[in-house]
Structures are given as C-alpha cells and as structure tokens.
Amino acid sequence: MDTYTVLLVDDEEEVIQVIMRKINWEGLGFSVIGYANNGVKALEMVEEFQPDVVMTDIKMPYMDGMELANHIKAEYPTTKILFFTGFDEFDYAKEAIHLEAEEYILKPVNSVELINVFTQLKIKLDQEISEKRSVETLQKYYMESLPLLQANFYSSLIEGRIHEEEIPKYLSDYQISFSGPFFCCVVIHTSSSRVPEGANPLLLSTFVQKQAEERLGEKWEAKSLTYLGNTVLITQLKSENEVPELTDECDRFCRYAHRIMGAVVSVGIGQVCRSILELPQSYSSAREAVSYRAIYGAFRAINIKEIAPQEMSKSGEGNDMELANLFKMIRLNPAEDVVEAVDKYLDHISFPDKSLQQHHIDIMELVGALYRFAMNNDIVIKDFTGDVRKLYSSLLDKEPDALKKWLIDISLFFREKLISARSMSTKSFVFRAKEYVHNNYQDEELSLDSICEVLGVSNSYFSTIFKKETGNSFIGYLTDYRMDQASRQLIETNEKSYIIAKNVGYNDPNYFSYVFKRRFGVSPSKYRTEHTEVEK
Template structure:
C-alpha cells in the first residue's frame, strides 16, 4: 500500500499530540513527516519534506493557516490541505473554499471524523496517481494526439533548414500554432532511476519502465502542463520530449520566465506522481520561426552540462554560454561529443573521444586530403568550444603561437593524436579554472548585495538574481556549491549576526533592531533569534554585559 507524507501544523503542542494519538496513521497509509507550531515554520518544513497532505489550524502566530494554504497551493497545486478551526464562521469557510482547500473541519474533532476525512483525501490522491499511471490510456492518447506526419514535420522544423513557405503550409495542415514574435526550444531528458533497496515502486510504475512506455507518460503530463500555461507544442524526438514555446504579441509575460515556471511545475508533478526526475536543456530565444534549429541545438548543448551540474536540473544555455553560436557541420554527433568533452568532460573522456575520432580515420582508410579536412574540422571545433567558454588562446599557448601552422607541421596520425589530446586537455583545464573563478565572483557579488540590503524585509532570491542577471535555478546551484548553504540560510545568518552586534553595542529596543535587520514582524524576529541561539534577544543582551 502506498504511504503518503503528512505535515501537522498547530500552535498548541497538546493539540498536535492529541491528533497524532487519535489516528492509526500507518493503517490509513500515512506517515507524519513533521510538526509545525506556526505558519512560517510550517512553510520551511514543507519545503524540506514536500508532504502530500497538510493538516493545519487557522489561527496561529506569524502566519495563519489560510495564508499558509495560499502559499503552498500557489507553488505546489497538487498538495491536499485540510483546515481545522474552532471558528464556525462563514468568512473562514468561504476563504478556505476559494483557496481550493480539500477539507474543512470544526473542532472538537473526533477520531472517526478525522479518519473519514483522511480516507477521503487518500482516495483523491490514489485516483490522481492511477490516472497518471494508466498505461493503456497513455498508449491510446499518444496514437490520437501525435500523428506520424505531424511529428515528422516538427522534428524537421528544429533539425533542418525549412523555408518559411513550407513551415507556414505544414503548420496549417497539422493545426500547429506558430504565430508569434519569439520562440524557444526546451529538451526534456528522463533521468535514469536509481533503484532504492526499500522502495519497490507501484506495479504500474514498474510496468511503465519495463514496457518502455515511461516516456509516453512523461509526454502526456508535459502536454497537460504546456496546455495549462498556453506555451505552444509538445512532441517526441528519439528518447527526449521537446517543448516548442511560442510567444505571441498579446502576451505580457517574458517568454523565458513563462517557460521556466511551466517546467518547474512539470518537474514537481513528475516526481510526485510518476516518481521520476528529468533534466531539461533550454535553448536561446529566437525572433523568427526559421531560426528554431538554432534554439534546439543550443538546448541539446545545455543538456551536455548535466555531466557537470548534475541531473534533475533546468539548464539554460544563456546561463552557461551567454553568447550562443551556430555549430559548423562536422558530423554533428562527433562535433557535439568533442565539444562536450572539452567544456564539461574529464581528461579521460577527452582522451577516449580523440582516440575514437582517430580510429575512424584509420578504419575509413581516408586519403591524405580527406585526413587534412577531418583534422582541420576537429581543430576548428576545439577552438569554437574555447571561444564559447571565453578562453584566451593566447594566454594558454602564447601570443605568437599559431595552432593551424603547428597542425600542418605534424608528421603522422599518432603524433597528431597526441597533439590534439594535449591542446584539448590544456583548454579544458583553463575552462575549469575560469568557471570556478566566475562562480566565486558571482557569489561574492551576491554576498556583498546581501550585506548591503539585508535590512530590507522584502529582499529575496529573485531580487538578487535580477541584480546578477541569472536564473534562480543556476544561482541556487552555484551559491550552494560555493557556500555549502542555501540563500535563505545565509541571509538569516547575516541578519542574526547583525542583530547580535546591535544588541551588544547599542541600547536599541528589540523591535527597532528587528526593523534594522530586515524583520517587519518583531515577534517573529524574537522567535527566530531564540530558535537560532537558544536565548531571547533580551537574555542575550543581559549575558553580554
């Protein structure tokens, strides 16, 4: 039987314990993952545990249950929320209904009442998951929604140089809306599942994987999210799912922000209902439909960075390579493999790639002229990879060093192979060092900004990312990598350190200090301070004298 995670929120510990003792949670199929004593704390616990159900009181300090419900539903719309209250007033019930709260309970609550409510909510979740896992329905949906000819056209649209007239004709024939002034391609790759020893998965989940239908389940879910956000078109290419975002004149939202919001929700839904994670490469924004090939190639290039950034990420090419360029035609697969090895690979991977490229020369028994063209294209690809990553070739090899001249001076294939390995590894090492320096510089700018602005109660991660011109996903990755902590934890630490200094060196009252360090609510400042240091602000001040 599935077990669903549940978070209990009430400001009275006796009430929480009373509810816990009233119900046989394991028998009902629930596991209590956390308890919160106010809405603010519950929101932090929710982010850590990602429960399926939240059982919350309404009247609580710092943040009430209705505001907590609103924030959870805004970011995690599939979460079920049960609201408890002793207020038998229409106003509360009306607000709860507007927030799409699953159930509304009046105190005192009996064991039978809460059991019935939990069974009802569990049934709703079971039904939602069953719909996602319906293998036969997924197969039928795929057959009806994406005819072969339509899919063939869409693949050609992002991989071949179709002319405008052909694009217009086929989009009309297959009822595909390509009317817009901005376009973007995203490539979704399903991460390989790591088998946990204590997690066998549902029968349908196993069947989806064994029958090779998992990508159709992901495709179906992606289509639902794309339709919800009115993004554009979804289709399959090989083992990946493609999102083609079309931004119209009447839209006010920025195309990238709209696409990222949809993909973030998609990742949450897939992980919750299908128990899978995905990595998404997002291409650059193009202004003309005939340039979609460029956006697609950059989305595929962004996916290569999962080797470095890890899976279960959204990777935007404009974060990694601010200036995207078109790739030359040099056996696209070989070019991408070599480029990926230099940008995000290891010394062993680069050595293996070059060995394979030279094996192909020997196996094909190419003429000397063909051999020259082949290695020229290899060198050009390497230098393009260096340029994309802002590598200063003169700094590595010297101002007067000409790699093309040196290439023609090589005496044979073995010498050439060793030479290519050497320059590739040297460029790769430069990129690794430069990337690390860039990370440190960005994190330093973020820290400086926080130290200057922590007194502003409205400061958040989006404000810092706008200042640095980075997406929140990329910033969170590099900030945690460099500082070993999250943005929120770092901001809290800066504020708490500042508060301690003010308590030691000034006679300001606690509410004045709270305002100076960025807390609009003095009570929550005192609560956070005591939670952090184990003493209240006044006790800390007295002990410092």
C-alpha cells in the first residue's frame, strides 16, 4: 500500500497539533512530513520535500494560503491542495475552486469530516498512481510513440544526414513545424540497471519518454524520439536566455520520474543552435552532458554550457573513435580507464603491415589532436610551448614502450588539469555569488532566481554547486548574512528595528522579527538589550 506525504500549514500551532493528534494518519495511508506556520516557510518545505498533499489555512502572515497554492500549482501541479479556514466567505471558496483545490474545510476542524476527506483523497491518489503504473498503460504509451516517418526524420536530423534543400519537402510531407527560432537537443537517459524490483526496463523507459512528452513537450514545442537507448527531445526556444529555465524544468522532471516510478533519470542539455541543420552538434553536446553524470551524479539535469564551456563544440579529435574515446576518458573517468584507453588507441594504430609513412601520419595526427585539446581547454604544457616539430621528431624516435609511457603521462596530466580547472571554476562561481550577496543584501528582490539570472545559470546547477561548496543553500546563506548585518546594526547603531529591517532587505518588519528570532532565539529588541548591557 502506498503511503502519501502531507504538509500542514497554519499560523496557529495549536490547531496543527490538534489535527496531528486527532487523525490516525498511518491508518489512512498518509504520513505528516512536517508543518509550517506561514506560507513562505511552507513553500521552502514544498520545494525540499515535494509532498503529495498540502493542507493549508488561508489567512496567514507573509504569504497567505491562496498565494501559496498558486505557487504550488504552478511548479508542482500534481500536489493536492486542501484549504481549511475559519472564514466562510464565498470569494475564498470561489478562488479555491479556481485553484482546483480538493476540499474547502471550515474551522473548527471536525475529525470525522477530515477522515472522510483523506479517505476519498487516498482513493483518488491510488487511482492516479495505479494508472501511471499500469502495465497496460505503459504498453499503450509505447504503441502510441511518434509515427515512424517522423521518428526517422528526427534521427536523420541529429545524425546530420539531411541536406538543406530536402528540408522543406520533409516538413511538408510529414506535417512537422519547426518555428524556433532557436533549437536545443535534450537527451534523457533512463538507467536500465537501476530499476525497481519487478519492473521491466523497456516499459520503464517508455513511461519516462511519455511523461517527458507530456511535462516538457508542450511548453518547449518538443519533437521526441528514441535514439540509441535514450529519449531525445528537440526543443524550440524563443531566445538563448531560456536555456536556464529549460534546465531547471528538466531537473524537476528527473526527481518527478524517480518519485512516481523509481526511475533513475539523468538529462543532458546541449548547445543552442539557430538552424535545425546544426542539431547534430547540439545532440552531440547533449549526449556528452549526460555522460557527466559520472561526476555530478544521476537524478539531475546537466547543461553542457554550465559544466564544460571550454569542452563543447571544439573536439578536434578527428574521425578516430579510439582517440575520441581517450579524450572522453581524460574528461570523465578515473586514471586506470585513461591508461586502458591509451592501450586501445596504440593497439588501434599499431597494425603489423603499417608502413613507415603511415606511422609518421599517425604521430602527426596524435600531436595535432593533443595540441588542439590542450588549446581548447586552456591547458599550458611545456611539450607544446616550444617547437612542435621537435616534439614530433622526438616521438618518431621513441620505442613503443617509451611512446606509450609518454602518452599515458600527458593524458594523466590533462586529466588532473581538467579536474583542477573544474574545481577552480566552481569556487570562483561561488565566490562571485557571495560577493554579489555582500554588495546587494539590502535589495528585497534578491533571490535564487535573480542571482542565477546575474550569473547566467540554471537554479538546479547553481543550487547544487553552492551547497556542495558552502554546506548551505543560497537562501540560507543570504538569510544568515542579512541576520549577521542586522545584529551588528542593532548593537552598533540606535536605529529602529523597522529601519534596520529595511536596511537588510526586509520591507515587512514583522517578518524580519520572525526570521531574526528563528536565527538568534530572541527578538531584535531583546537582542539589543542583552548585548548593550554586556558592553556596559
């Protein structure tokens, strides 16, 4: 039996405690994950826990229940909303209906009524989950995949097999619209090895594709296909600035797929292009982004522009698959995989009947590829700062074992440089965010969205990196910094609390006092009294 999570929201804590005591939640198939006493705190908890049900009062400080419900319905449309309030007003009820609330309950809450409400809600949730999990439904999704002709056309596009003069006829014959003006490939990878017990990997992958089409397809006018075991979406954007928003939506989708079906999903977002003829490059970079799950982990969306700006579109590996594989190992894998890739590459070019001329060409191509890789990734190495012809000549004179040792050493050097560069990049990234907070904490509009807009990255990537480097969320860091500044002003100045609140980015002095007390355990006025008395 499924157990669903409930978040309770009311500014009267005694009301919440009564509800928690009166109801046998476990017996009804629910568990209370926590409670909040205002809409702002509730929204933070919704973002963190994504509860199945939010039961909220309407009239609350800082953010009322209606505004909270609007946020939840916009960002988490599957979450069920229950309103309970002491205000029996038609306008509230009408607005609750507009928000598609499950129920509108009047205070004082009657336990029998509440049990009936949650009993019916459990039946509805079970039915919805059952429909999604139904094998018959998954098979139907699979049979209703995009028509074969369209799928073939999309796969030909990302393979680069469509010529420009052929496109108008294909679009007309297959009734396809590509309005753009910008395009971006999204690669959705569903793990076939990490699946829920008893689940069919193929049906699970089909479920993920269908859900991606439903949750991402309409807004981004996406064309969907299955390609090399992954789901590929060809999305259409109005501007390049929409990419962070696309990344965040894909990130939420990864968590949604795991919560509903236990699927382990990673999403790669490729580079943006202005023409569908450039989709092969976008697809290639999206697929590379997915491979970075080895570094950043699954259950998330990875934007190639955010994590590897120097590594996309400038491959320089030529057509040699073994050399391309070596560079991939250098970027993503442990040292032993790099050594193995060197062995495979050297075996590939060392066939018995190879002429001396062919050996010279192979060495020349290797030097050129390594040089381009170093330049494209801003790696400075002494072997390439002098006369490259001397390096080329010295390699021609090396015995096979010596050549192998040299290639292993330089490959491992490249790997360490890339690891170091990524680490420095994230630290610089976090430093810029902290510096921006220090210079703009007085701005009440400063938020996660605004700092991501300034930095030009998605919320999901920024939040992951910031918490990894600081151990705190961005909002937590901003709040702590504001409270530290407020505490200093309380001690060092005679300004009124409401002035200090405004100085640190709070227009509502009551909310400022609430946050301050949550941080320091006492009100601003008491904090000032205690600390000024100590100084005296």
